[in-house]
Amino acid sequence: MTTGLTIASTIRGFYAVLDRDDEALARALLASGARVLQLRLKPERPPTAGQLVRAGKMARRVCSELGAALVVNDRIDVALTVGADGVHLGQTDLPLAVARKLVGDRLWIGVSTHDLAQVRAACDGGADYLGYGPVFATATKKNADPVQGIAGLRAAVLAAGAIPIVAIGGITAAHAREVYRTGAAAICAIQAVTGAADVTAAARNFVDIANDSAV
Numbered sequence: 717m718t719t720g721l722t723i724a725s726t727i728r729g730f731y732a733v734l735d736r737d738d739e740a741l742a743r744a745l746l747a748s749g750a751r752v753l754q755l756r757l758k759p760e761r762p763p764t765a766g767q768l769v770r771a772g773k774m775a776r777r778v779c780s781e782l783g784a785a786l787v788v789n790d791r792i793d794v795a796l797t798v799g800a801d802g803v804h805l806g807q808t809d810l811p812l813a814v815a816r817k818l819v820g821d822r823l824w825i826g827v828s829t830h831d832l833a834q835v836r837a838a839c840d841g842g843a844d845y846l847g848y849g850p851v852f853a854t855a856t857k858k859n860a861d862p863v864q865g866i867a868g869l870r871a872a873v874l875a876a877g878a879i880p881i882v883a884i885g886g887i888t889a890a891h892a893r894e895v896y897r898t899g900a901a902a903i904c905a906i907q908a909v910t911g912a913a914d915v916t917a918a919a920r921n922f923v924d925i926a927n928d929s930a931v
Contacts, residue, residue, distance in 0.1 A: 721751075723880060725751065726785045727752065727880040727882060729927070730751075730902060730926060731750070731754065732745040732919060733745075734753055734755050735756055735758065737771035737774065743782070744919075745909070745915060745916070746784050747782075747919075748915075748917075748919030748923050751784055752784055752785045752787060752801075752902075753779055753787070754804055755768070755788050755800075765793070765794065772788060772797070772798035775798070787800060787802040787803065788803050790803075790805065800823065802825065802844070804825075804826040807830070812825065812841040812842065816842055824845065825844050827846055828847040829846050829847065831861075832872060832875050839876055839877070839879050843879065845879060845882065845901070846876055847881075847904065848864065848868075848884065849861075850863050850884065851885045851886060852885055853885075866898060869900060873899040873900055880902065881902075882904050883898070883900040887905045889908065889921045889922060892929075896929040897929065903926070909922070
């Protein structure tokens with residue numbers, strides 16, 4: 717775990733996602749000023765544990781060098797093996813209560829939520845932060861959950877209270893100010909950033925808008 721990082725200082729502004737084993741991409745994302753990098757390899761053929769560990773070790777090294785936190789998607793075993801700061805769980809992954817028993821306070825636990833009932837359950841269960849969405853329609857995730865919209869995101873932020881929320885799903889820079897005005901702590905935009913010609917510039921735009929919005 718990277719020392720000196722807290723949830724409040726990390727889950728803030730732009731939440732970067734590394735969607736392939738690519739050190740240049742990891743560095744480009746964090747060069748924007750992003751404080752956190754989530755390892756989320758989701759190709760058509762699921763990566764093996766060995767591939768995830770290799771990518772995780774690379775991401776851990778880059779995050780440590782650049783002062784960012786590393787979160788691993790889904791896999792607690794990989795997160796612990798590579799010394800990540802946190803793990804992010806979906807609704808069909810290991811239950812939050814079981815995950816907390818396994819890791820104690822060694823890892824932050826983030827939970828993906830898609831409605832207010834899930835938000836309340838994750839908060840009551842001790843999640844450190846939440847992902848919430850999709851805020852807008854997204855092509856990044858197959859069989860995506862129903863779109864929640866800005867009003868849904870605002871309600872989720874209110875329900876979560878002091879627990880930070882990362883807004884996700886179809887968000888572009890054009891949406892960013894509106895999203896930050898809901899009180900969301902951070903924005904996760906995958907395709908709008910990793911698919912851009914200049915990844916660092918695209919990510920930095922979200923960081924700059926967050927700073928302008930006093931997130």
